[in-house]
Amino acid sequence: MRDLLPPQTAVWNRVEAVAREVFKAYNYHEIRTPILEETQLFARGVGAETDIVTKEMYTFEDRDDSSLTLRPENTASVIRAYIEHRLDQRPGVQKFYYMGPMFRRERPQKGRYRQFFQIGAEAIGSSSPFIDAELIEMVVEIFDRLNITGYEMLINSVGDGNCRPQFIETLKNALQDVAQTLCADCQRRAVTNPLRVLDCKVPQDQLVIEKLPSIQDSLCDPCRTHFDSVKQMLDARNIAYRVNPRMVRGLDYYMRTTFEVVHGNLGAQNSVLGGGRYDGLAEELGSKVPAPGIGFSIGEDRLVMTIEESQPEQAQLSLDLFAIPMGEDALQHLGLLARHLRRSGVSVEVMDSGKVKRGMELANKLSARFVVILGENELRDSKYALKNMATGEQSEVTKEQLTELMGARS
Numbered sequence: 001m002r003d004l005l006p007p008q009t010a011v012w013n014r015v016e017a018v019a020r021e022v023f024k025a026y027n028y029h030e031i032r033t034p035i036l037e038e039t040q041l042f043a044r045g046v047g048a049e050t051d052i053v054t055k056e057m058y059t060f061e062d063r064d065d066s067s068l069t070l071r072p073e074n075t076a077s078v079i080r081a082y083i084e085h086r087l088d089q090r091p092g093v094q095k096f097y098y099m100g101p102m103f104r105r106e107r108p109q110k111g112r113y114r115q116f117f118q119i120g121a122e123a124i125g126s127s128s129p130f131i132d133a134e135l136i137e138m139v140v141e142i143f144d145r146l147n148i149t150g151y152e153m154l155i156n157s158v159g160d161g162n163c164r165p166q167f168i169e170t171l172k173n174a175l176q177d178v179a180q181t182l183c184a185d186c187q188r189r190a191v192t193n194p195l196r197v198l199d200c201k202v203p204q205d206q207l208v209i210e211k212l213p214s215i216q217d218s219l220c221d222p223c224r225t226h227f228d229s230v231k232q233m234l235d236a237r238n239i240a241y242r243v244n245p246r247m248v249r250g251l252d253y254y255m256r257t258t259f260e261v262v263h264g265n266l267g268a269q270n271s272v273l274g275g276g277r278y279d280g281l282a283e284e285l286g287s288k289v290p291a292p293g294i295g296f297s298i299g300e301d302r303l304v305m306t307i308e309e310s311q312p313e314q315a316q317l318s319l320d321l322f323a324i325p326m327g328e329d330a331l332q333h334l335g336l337l338a339r340h341l342r343r344s345g346v347s348v349e350v351m352d353s354g355k356v357k358r359g360m361e362l363a364n365k366l367s368a369r370f371v372v373i374l375g376e377n378e379l380r381d382s383k384y385a386l387k388n389m390a391t392g393e394q395s396e397v398t399k400e401q402l403t404e405l406m407g408a409r410s
Helices: 008-025 039-045 051-056 075-084 129-145 164-176 184-192 194-199 203-210 221-236 300-310 328-342 356-365 376-381 399-405
Strands: 036-038 059-061 067-070 094-103 115-124 151-157 255-263 271-277 293-299 319-325 348-350 368-374 384-388 394-397
Touching: 008 094, 008 115, 008 129, 008 300, 036 039, 036 075, 039 067, 039 075, 075 094, 075 115, 075 293, 115 129, 115 300, 129 151, 129 221, 129 255, 129 271, 129 293, 151 221, 164 184, 164 194, 184 194, 221 255, 271 300, 293 300, 319 328, 319 356, 328 348, 328 368, 328 376, 328 399, 356 368, 368 376, 384 399, 394 399
Parallel strands: 319 348, 319 368
Antiparallel strands: 036 067, 059 067, 094 115, 115 293, 151 255, 255 271, 271 293, 368 384, 384 394
């Protein structure tokens, strides 16, 4: 776990602001769920044999001996809230987004932390492939607005309750002869949850995994039709993707469409986003009404790391105006000026003491766009000495001219 400090937090704020803009455009609304949930919610929702539940969750007993868990992901919590508050009674598809911390005791890796942050979205109440394509389109829109390039969208279908059991049996049979050559985790998964073997990230196992049966060869007609429709809609939107038949994602509730975004800057564990359809999850968690859904979560820590490496200028401190007073009267005047400009969203720092030379050094370190100096002469003439820090140009301006230059309301 770590502290997030400026200027890095400015990148986090930008990422979240862009995500909120996109969510609003697609009619998604914010939901905030508790950080603590009953452990059984994740055991039932995520899957009792997943790595998350068996090895990674932070679980403890409360004073009444109930078992609580710091949320390792948020889809199960959103579905729990959907059921508990009868959100199925609201008209139309229910579209939610969330931002916040999750907790998993994972092995330290680049971009992975035990308290990590996710930005996610869930669309509940429709099984249409149109919603799948629209959700993936929304992901691409977020990445495009953040000017992120060099990523790849991977998609797959993991079937449903009709065709996946037969595929699992086929996979289990194929694993009997090769399981002993895989890592210890995959040897266990081959017995308890064969699909998880396909999600293995151990490099030495990949040659074996690549030769295992493909779920694409086992899809039933409805699942194949659904997946073909998703691909056609993505093609119509000119959204690039690659079908990866080995991608099953790490959570048991996924069915049909699954997808993932990978980026080369992140090393071997290069996933920055994952999602998929979970049409049976609500019923698994106790809903009396079917609530098909699809969602995704962005690993915000990893997304910010990608931006910092590809757009280092985004992580620089910036300030619109640095104000240097020469005397107490000038300090009082600049305090009022700063208040006026700040009300229009202009960032202003007023130096409360010190000489002009020291002020210019501070302004430079703070990456100020402009510096304004106010002394006795400027006060008398109702003007400010202004310096453009990018060009070095110096001039005298009135309050009205400065307000206009800063883009503030007069």
